[in-house]
Each structure stands twice: as structure tokens, then as C-alpha cells.
Amino acid sequence: xxxxxxxxxxxxxxxxxxxxxxxxxxxxxxxxxxxxxxxxxxxxxxxxxxxxxxxxxxxxxxxxxxxxxxxxxxxxxxxxxxxxxxxxxxxxxxxxxxxxxxxxxxxx
Numbered sequence: 001x002x003x004x005x006x007x008x009x010x011x012x013x014x015x016x017x018x019x020x021x022x023x024x025x026x027x028x029x030x031x032x033x034x035x036x037x038x039x040x041x042x043x044x045x046x047x048x049x050x051x052x053x054x055x056x057x058x059x060x061x062x063x064x065x066x067x068x069x070x071x072x073x074x075x076x077x078x079x080x081x082x083x084x085x086x087x088x089x090x091x092x093x094x095x096x097x098x099x100x101x102x103x104x105x106x107x108x
Contacts, residue, residue, distance in 0.1 A: 010034040017102070025105070032098035039091045047084045050077055 010031070015022075018030035054077040 006038055010038050013037065026102065029098045029101045029105075033095050033102070036091045036094040036098070040088065040095070043084055043088045043091060047081060047088070050081055050084065053077070 011034070013034035014027065014031040017033055018027045022030065054073045
């Protein structure tokens with residue numbers, strides 16, 4: 001995470017997830033969850049911006065009418081959208097693994 005404010009927010013979230021007096025291992029898993037959650041927010045924001053840019057691209061006449069989202073524009077943005085979707089899936093997997101570790105390796 002490069003953004004200092006996002007890093008501070010992620011650390012604050014990790015401390016909340018880790019609970020009172022977490023072990024190093026528990027805090028490490030909580031940090032993974034928090035950082036992946038912030039990654040997810042950035043990824044989803046990028047997906048929205050990408051689809052917005054496609055939707056609001058200049059309309060291309062199709063069949064005598066203006067198409068709000070032409071097939072050409074959609075085909076241009078889909079490869080990037082698929083890449084963002086892959087990043088999203090990886091972030092969700094990191095959250096899932098870390099949450100399992102938090103739940104099943106919980107301290108008494």
C-alpha cells in the first residue's frame with residue numbers, strides 16, 4: 001500500500017479486526033484482511049470508472065440510432081475489465097484465507 005492515509009486506515013481496521021491484545025500471527029492475518037479490503041475498494045472503484053468511461057463515450061450510430069454503449073466501445077474495455085475482475089478475485093481469496101486463519105486459529 002503506497003498511500004500513507006490508506007495505510008493508516010488499513011492499520012486501524014487491522015487492529016479492530018485483530019481484537020484486544022492480538023498475537024503477532026493474529027495481527028498479521030488481520031492486516032492481510034484489512035489491506036485486501038482496501039485493495040478491493042480500489043479495484044471496484046477502477047471497475048466503475050472503466051465502465052463509466054465506456055458508457056459515456058461518444059455514442060456510435062448503430063442501425064440509424066445512437067447506442068448508449070456501442071459494441072465497439074464495450075469490446076475495447078472488456079479486456080481491462082476482465083483484468084480488474086481477476087484482481088478482485090485474488091483480493092477476495094486473500095480475505096477468505098486470512099479470515100479462515102483468524103477464525104480457526106483463534107486464541108482462547
